[in-house]
Amino acid sequence: MADSAETRKLVYLVTGGCGFLGEHVVRMLLQREPRLYELRVFDLHLGPWLEELKTGPVQVTAIQGDVTQAHEVAAAVAGAHVVIHTAGLVDVFGRASPETIYEVNVQGTKNVIEACVQTGTRFLVYTSSMEVVGPNIKGHPFYRGNEDTPYEAIHRHPYPCSKAQAERLVLEANGRKVHGGLSLVTCALRPTGIYGEGHQIMRDFYHQGLRLGGRLFRAIPASVEHSRVYVGNVAWMHVLVAQELEQRAALMGGQVYFCYDESPYKSYEDFNMEFLGPCGLRLVDTRLLVPYWLLMLLATLNALLQWLLRPLLLYAPLLNPYTLAVANTTFTVSTDKAQRHFGYKPLFSWEDSRTRTIRWVQAVEGSAP
Numbered sequence: 630m631a632d633s634a635e636t637r638k639l640v641y642l643v644t645g646g647c648g649f650l651g652e653h654v655v656r657m658l659l660q661r662e663p664r665l666y667e668l669r670v671f672d673l674h675l676g677p678w679l680e681e682l683k684t685g686p687v688q689v690t691a692i693q694g695d696v697t698q699a700h701e702v703a704a705a706v707a708g709a710h711v712v713i714h715t716a717g718l719v720d721v722f723g724r725a726s727p728e729t730i731y732e733v734n735v736q737g738t739k740n741v742i743e744a745c746v747q748t749g750t751r752f753l754v755y756t757s758s759m760e761v762v763g764p765n766i767k768g769h770p771f772y773r774g775n776e777d778t779p780y781e782a783i784h785r786h787p788y789p790c791s792k793a794q795a796e797r798l799v800l801e802a803n804g805r806k807v808h809g810g811l812s813l814v815t816c817a818l819r820p821t822g823i824y825g826e827g828h829q830i831m832r833d834f835y836h837q838g839l840r841l842g843g844r845l846f847r848a849i850p851a852s853v854e855h856s857r858v859y860v861g862n863v864a865w866m867h868v869l870v871a872q873e874l875e876q877r878a879a880l881m882g883g884q885v886y887f888c889y890d891e892s893p894y895k896s897y898e899d900f901n902m903e904f905l906g907p908c909g910l911r912l913v914d915t916r917l918l919v920p921y922w923l924l925m926l927l928a929t930l931n932a933l934l935q936w937l938l939r940p941l942l943l944y945a946p947l948l949n950p951y952t953l954a955v956a957n958t959t960f961t962v963s964t965d966k967a968q969r970h971f972g973y974k975p976l977f978s979w980e981d982s983r984t985r986t987i988r989w990v991q992a993v994e995g996s997a998p
């Protein structure tokens with residue numbers, strides 16, 4: 630499309646635009662939304678990489694702000710056509726208090742919705758999570774499920790509870806009258822575990838493997854499968870939804886979509902080895918040596934230590950009863966809803982996604998943990 634001032638007229642706001650997913654959404658919008666005039670990137674912590682984006686044809690506005698502060702959100706939203714709300718506190722390790730998780734994920738989302746209503750912004754895309762569905766506290770498997778698969782979605786952990794509450798608020802807001810009299814159109818995307826360039830947990834596993842002499846020890850049976858999705862495809866899905874929401878408001882408004890691509894179903898650890906293996910790590914099978922009850926004991930001990938040490942220091946290891954339960958429960962998605970509703974096809978093949986991620990891990994090599 631021609632790059633003229635007439636074609637560029639849309640203003641987008643990406644909250645959490647400097648996070649792992651947010652950065653990919655920002656870059657994808659710049660590459661794939663030719664109608665973009667201004668891109669507002671709102672985050673608690675702004676990344677230095679934003680500077681390099683300011684020299685292109687799109688006006689990139691960096692806004693340091695906090696989604697829990699209604700006035701800051703309203704000022705950022707005013708005049709935007711579309712809001713992509715990815716900001717959130719992703720914490721399943723006990724780093725933040727439950728109150729803080731609710732404040733950011735639920736109150737922050739309320740603030741975004743109210744800002745849209747007050748200022749007349751009509752299109753809101755929310756980054757939800759597979760965890761809104763499961764795995765549930767009973768550890769029921771979700772096998773090749775889609776958006777309509779019945780599943781008992783019961784949670785206790787603050788992160789999935791907060792994401793579920795926020796998603797409900799976003800979906801209930803669909804159809805609300807915004808300033809100016811038109812209707813708000815909302816929808817929610819539910820990524821499974823995202824991987825790709827910038828994935829902190831992958832980086833942590835890599836450094837842990839290096840510390841252990843190039844080995845990682847299998848903790849979870851290979852038969853427990855997870856769906857994973859490449860960050861570039863999740864970003865592409867956000868961009869596509871945002872583009873199609875106006876034309877297909879009746880179909881897409883108030884809907885949820887799992888984020889999916891061609892990444893293979895594998896156990897969490899085997900999937901990570903697709904990238905860490907080519908970077909020199911190997912996964913040692915210790916299934917017979919570490920039974921599940923012992924892992925659970927270690928996880929519970931970690932939780933106890935976290936509680937005991939809290940007044941002195943933050944002890945937040947990867948293994949706790951919640952992460953063990955998630956890692957140890959099959960959760961796989963098989964759906965084509967996004968393709969049927971808005972023509973989504975993954976932009977990156979599995980091979981591309983794998984290669985890009987391996988290159989990134991290789992570049993991480995030698996960098997500080």
Ligand SMILES: NC(=O)c1ccc[n+]([C@@H]2O[C@H](COP(=O)([O-])OP(=O)(O)OC[C@H]3O[C@@H](n4cnc5c(N)ncnc54)[C@H](O)[C@@H]3O)[C@@H](O)[C@H]2O)c1
Pocket residue numbers: 644645646647648649650651671672673674694695696697714715716717718719733737756757758759792819820821822823824
């Ligand atoms: N990483 C995954 O596997 C995954 C899977 C499913 C859903 N999600 C969802 O995707 C979204 C992005 O996750 P991510 O993995 O990129 O996490 P991230 O932590 O890398 O990014 C979140 C961003 O939100 C910002 N943020 C946090 N609190 C804020 C506040 N009060 N005000 C403004 N900005 C704030 C952070 O600074 C960060 O840049 C989240 O909503 C998360 O729930 C992530």
Ligand SMILES: CC(C)CCC[C@@H](C)[C@H]1CC[C@H]2[C@@H]3[C@H](O)C=C4C[C@@H](O)CC[C@]4(C)[C@H]3CC[C@]12C
Pocket residue numbers: 719721757758759760821822823830848849897947948951952953955956
């Ligand atoms: C038993 C240990 C050795 C392994 C622990 C792995 C654990 C840290 C991993 C396993 C599954 C991971 C979660 C899963 O991929 C999906 C999501 C959804 C998303 O909204 C936030 C991240 C999260 C919870 C992953 C966190 C890390 C988990 C629990």
